[in-house]
Amino acid sequence: MSHPHHHRHHSLGHRLSHLLKPHSHDTADKVDSALESSARGMRALWVSLAVLGATALLQAVVVVLSGSVALLGDTAHNTADALTAVPLGIAFVLGRRAANRRFTYGYGRAEDLAGLVIVLTIAVSAVLAGWVAVDRLLDPRPVEHVPAVAVAALVGFAGNEWVARYRIRIGREIGSAALVADGLHARTDGFTSLAVLLGAGGAALGWELADPVVGLAITAAILLVLRDAAREVFRRVLDAVDPALVDRAEQALLEVPGVRGVGELRLRWIGHRLRAEVAVVVDDETTVRRAHAVAVAAEHALLHAVPRLTAALVHADPAPAPGEADPHEALAHHVGT
Incomplete structure (x- = not known):
């Protein structure tokens, strides 16, 4: 029961930080x-x-x-x-x-x-x-x-x-x-x-x-x-980035409520700004609206965690269910081409 209490405390502190130091990602x-x-x-x-x-x-x-x-x-x-x-x-x-x-x-x-x-x-x-x-x-x-x-x-x-x-x-x-x-x-x-x-x-x-x-x-x-x-x-x-930035981004994503795992994660510099592309795993019963909310929260977490990141494209993948076909099977013949 200590985890929810910690999360509420973290959320309150996060909101206070927004009030004391307003910012926007527009x-x-x-x-x-x-x-x-x-x-x-x-x-x-x-x-x-x-x-x-x-x-x-x-x-x-x-x-x-x-x-x-x-x-x-x-x-x-x-x-x-x-x-x-x-x-x-x-x-x-x-x-x-x-x-x-x-x-x-x-x-x-x-x-x-x-x-x-x-x-x-x-x-x-x-x-x-x-x-x-x-x-x-x-x-x-x-x-x-x-x-x-x-x-x-x-x-x-x-x-x-x-x-x-x-x-x-x-x-x-x-x-x-x-x-x-x-x-x-x-x-x-x-x-x-x-x-x-x-x-x-x-x-x-x-x-x-x-x-x-x-x-x-x-x-x-x-x-x-x-x-x-x-x-x-x-x-x-050649789009090289510091591996520590990738680790930092992955850790931030795993702490987002609703994210069950992190799939493909890519970072690239465009000038002196970073962009990210990432696939996160959400519960297979999650609604589209809820999955979108998790993706938005994941992008928000990345913007706070990774210095000089300006945008992140977050894709939500359903967690694999027993006996269910791979949801990306239709793309398999394009891989490596």
């Missing part, structure tokens, strides 16, 4: 939320673009004065990182557009295309940095204005670390994996900027090869970032 409210998150993402992109652009410009001036290929590699990487704001910005703008009869899920997947552009941009910066470093190894030249190179390296680290923290914070708040990945990318760039200090120190000690060797090390660091970024982007393109 379509208009979902659109407003998506627009707000996209606007915050855009703001993060343009602010970080300005900071990284100024950092790269200062470093470029020092590159011209000093001839440091290590700093050139770092500048190329910072420039590429700044320019990733452009495809992401376009994706956020497209993501605001409403779904239509051709793009029935909307334009959120533009964020995945932006991720592919970002991966390509990182790859180009790696090729540029590596080519210049190898060229300088074959034809060593002294680095001039070593103190200026050291200062530019410190400025690069400070700019990237600030941008990294800003992008990661906003990306996590709005649910944009692309923005979080871009923030982690910026953080790695900051450490490559510090590596330039080693090259400057070696040049100050008279070791001419220190600068191109550090340039090659930075190229290797860029390739590591490229690997991680490509893995994240291709996972998103």
Whole structure:
């Protein structure tokens, strides 16, 4: 008898939470939320673009004065990182557009295309940095204005670390994996900027090869970032989600009154928002109206349990009865085709 009492207590607390913190799952409210998150993402992109652009410009001036290929590699990487704001910005703008009869899920997947552009941009910066470093190894030249190179390296680290923290914070708040990945990318760039200090120190000690060797090390660091970024982007393109989210969704469904089991459960990212499709098992004697009410309650539970979930399509299946044919038998010959 303790379970019903607990359920009544939970329902009362749930109603109070609705009164104290009203919310809605109406379509208009979902659109407003998506627009707000996209606007915050855009703001993060343009602010970080300005900071990284100024950092790269200062470093470029020092590159011209000093001839440091290590700093050139770092500048190329910072420039590429700044320019990733452009495809992401376009994706956020497209993501605001409403779904239509051709793009029935909307334009959120533009964020995945932006991720592919970002991966390509990182790859180009790696090729540029590596080519210049190898060229300088074959034809060593002294680095001039070593103190200026050291200062530019410190400025690069400070700019990237600030941008990294800003992008990661906003990306996590709005649910944009692309923005979080871009923030982690910026953080790695900051450490490559510090590596330039080693090259400057070696040049100050008279070791001419220190600068191109550090340039090659930075190229290797860029390739590591490229690997991680490509893995994240291709996972998103292939509709990968964190298995913990699936477990969380399944647990929430099993706690819904009237749900006897969970069948097929699918989650997918569309931009920085999630959608779900799920089949729940209800009592075989349940009326259509009651089964619909259970499905609505299941969707409501998912919207509360899974962060950044905007919609869930819930299908109610009757529990199997002894001697009864499979209710999906008519679809069997379509499976696997």
